[in-house]
Amino acid sequence: MTIYEKALEKHEEWRGKISTELKMPLETRDDLSAAYTPGVAEPCRAIHKNADDVYKYTWKGNTIAVVSDGTAVLGLGDIGPAAGLPVMEGKCVLFKKFAGVDAVPLCIDTKDPKKIIEFCKQIAPTFGGINLEDISAPRCVEIERTLINELDIPVFHDDQHGTAIVVTAAIMNALKVAGKKPEDCTLVVSGTGAAGSSIIRMLHKFGIGKIYGFNVNGIVIKEDADKYDFLTKELTEITNPDNKRMTMAEAMHGADIFVGVSAPNLVTEEMVRSMAPKSIVFAMANPEPEITYEKAKNAGAFIIGTGRSDYPNQINNILAFPGLFRGALDCRARKITEEMKIAASRGLASLVSDAELSPDMIIPSAFDPRVAQVVAKAVADEARKAGLARV
Numbered sequence: 001m002t003i004y005e006k007a008l009e010k011h012e013e014w015r016g017k018i019s020t021e022l023k024m025p026l027e028t029r030d031d032l033s034a035a036y037t038p039g040v041a042e043p044c045r046a047i048h049k050n051a052d053d054v055y056k057y058t059w060k061g062n063t064i065a066v067v068s069d070g071t072a073v074l075g076l077g078d079i080g081p082a083a084g085l086p087v088m089e090g091k092c093v094l095f096k097k098f099a100g101v102d103a104v105p106l107c108i109d110t111k112d113p114k115k116i117i118e119f120c121k122q123i124a125p126t127f128g129g130i131n132l133e134d135i136s137a138p139r140c141v142e143i144e145r146t147l148i149n150e151l152d153i154p155v156f157h158d159d160q161h162g163t164a165i166v167v168t169a170a171i172m173n174a175l176k177v178a179g180k181k182p183e184d185c186t187l188v189v190s191g192t193g194a195a196g197s198s199i200i201r202m203l204h205k206f207g208i209g210k211i212y213g214f215n216v217n218g219i220v221i222k223e224d225a226d227k228y229d230f231l232t233k234e235l236t237e238i239t240n241p242d243n244k245r246m247t248m249a250e251a252m253h254g255a256d257i258f259v260g261v262s263a264p265n266l267v268t269e270e271m272v273r274s275m276a277p278k279s280i281v282f283a284m285a286n287p288e289p290e291i292t293y294e295k296a297k298n299a300g301a302f303i304i305g306t307g308r309s310d311y312p313n314q315i316n317n318i319l320a321f322p323g324l325f326r327g328a329l330d331c332r333a334r335k336i337t338e339e340m341k342i343a344a345s346r347g348l349a350s351l352v353s354d355a356e357l358s359p360d361m362i363i364p365s366a367f368d369p370r371v372a373q374v375v376a377k378a379v380a381d382e383a384r385k386a387g388l389a390r391v
Helices: 002-015 027-037 041-049 051-056 080-099 113-126 139-150 158-178 194-206 222-227 232-236 249-252 269-272 293-299 323-329 339-350 371-387
Strands: 063-068 102-107 129-132 155-157 184-191 210-215 257-259 280-283 301-306
Touching: 041 051, 051 232, 063 080, 063 113, 063 194, 080 102, 080 323, 113 129, 113 139, 129 139, 129 158, 129 323, 139 155, 139 158, 139 194, 139 232, 155 158, 155 323, 158 194, 158 249, 158 257, 158 323, 158 339, 184 194, 184 249, 194 210, 194 232, 194 257, 222 371, 249 269, 257 323, 269 293, 280 293, 293 301, 293 323, 323 339, 339 371
Parallel strands: 063 102, 063 129, 129 155, 184 210, 184 257, 257 280, 280 301
Antiparallel strands: none
């Protein structure tokens, strides 16, 4: 059986991957009276008097909603909310397994950003946070930004920022191994959608000296700003500082870092050979990368990262989102900020000791039991420092 056949069989056997369970016994009349009427009236009264008591008496403090419209599912594209449900269930499984966070999949039948925003605002009283998932760009950015401003619970779009947090952590350690400073480096990013734009913003904030962004229309450049959507237009302020029109091959000549979140086979061995000594290549397009691990290695790339588990340095957003929400929930953060994301990256990077650092070891394993705890602490500490934590 192929992995796809096996997965289909298992999903039929499981009939979904998550279920609810009771935290309390329900065996006697007293149990029933405490869980429901008449006893349940007392926590209701307490919450009515003090709204923050909802965290004390309900599931809100450890439960998030995973909200999707099914328009940008994995490598499948716009397949709709019902077809996207197995992925959202899977996301909930990962939250629970890796960080002990309870998550509920909510796939909704609308593509209208205003309706998605309104839906999230309406369900916010029930959840401690909202993870937006597989919503196409640039709508996902508009939705997330509006909700961050209008809600007092953390809202996070993992497709944008999860990968960016892990890429930033990996770059932090890769530069240590390569003996380079961020401000001296040139970065080329292929793909300026949800993930690519967030990667560019985070690495700019981290201090990378010069960044060039490319998409299906070529290099991102100020003189074409009137042709771009708002997301790409923003990138013209932090990329291509000399406003040069060039090909990606030309940009990669002498560049220190390449990050790909775009399409297969866009990078040749010759392009990698033209990069600066001790080059860093993260080719992460799914299911086929911009350049294969073998070709990048053959071309002399010093450090290679992929999205795959069968090669070194897997750049997997599972290293970020469970711990990030664990930390946000633990301190009851009102929002997730850029500083909290950088803190998550630094926490993640710290898990690879100086003695362990090597070209094939710049990022911890997804199964390292320390990951969620360390990321959570870094995020919660930053939230408290910024005055965004309730506790």
